[in-house]
Amino acid sequence: MRKRPLLTAVALPLALVLAPALGAGGAAAEELVAYEVVEGAIPASLTGVPGDPEAGKAAAVHRQKGNCLACHAMPIPDQPFHGEVGPDLSAVGSYLSEGELRLRLVDSKKINPETSMPGFYKVEGLHRVAEKFRGKPILTAQEVEDVVAYLLTLKGN
């Protein structure tokens, strides 16, 4: 009888360690929306719901989502660090179309196979992905639409 608390003490932490690992491969995997690439662009919205630029800005800055500032300068002065790996995005909405921006976000490698920019709406070919994120795109289809809407507001000075 006195063995019981000891068994619980061992079994509970073990369950806590195993539960997330077992959960990851199962129900989590999300079906990606099918899309068509036409001449370097994805002309059609992934969701049919107009993107929200404010939500897009938040997703772009968010470290676990877009994390765009790791590689790009953007006109968001309250954020301390802006990367230089990719081009400055301050006027990107003035020279790339909605569909061109959408393809760059969804899967930049379809434009430049060598790019270091991650595909934000794909589940294969992602490196350094933590177990709990496997099988899921970095951004949801609606977050892609939101970020596209935000980028379209960036027209430079």
Ligand code: HEC
């Ligand atoms: C790991 C670095 C990295 C991250 C993170 C990254 N990008 Fe990029 N991005 C690049 C590089 C490098 C390029 C240059 C084009 C190429 O490599 O093909 C680029 C190009 C672009 C372009 C085309 C710009 C132009 O002038 O043609 C857009 C738009 C863009 N990125 C948007 C984003 C957005 C929005 C995010 C966040 C959701 C993001 N990127 C995250 C590296 C990154």
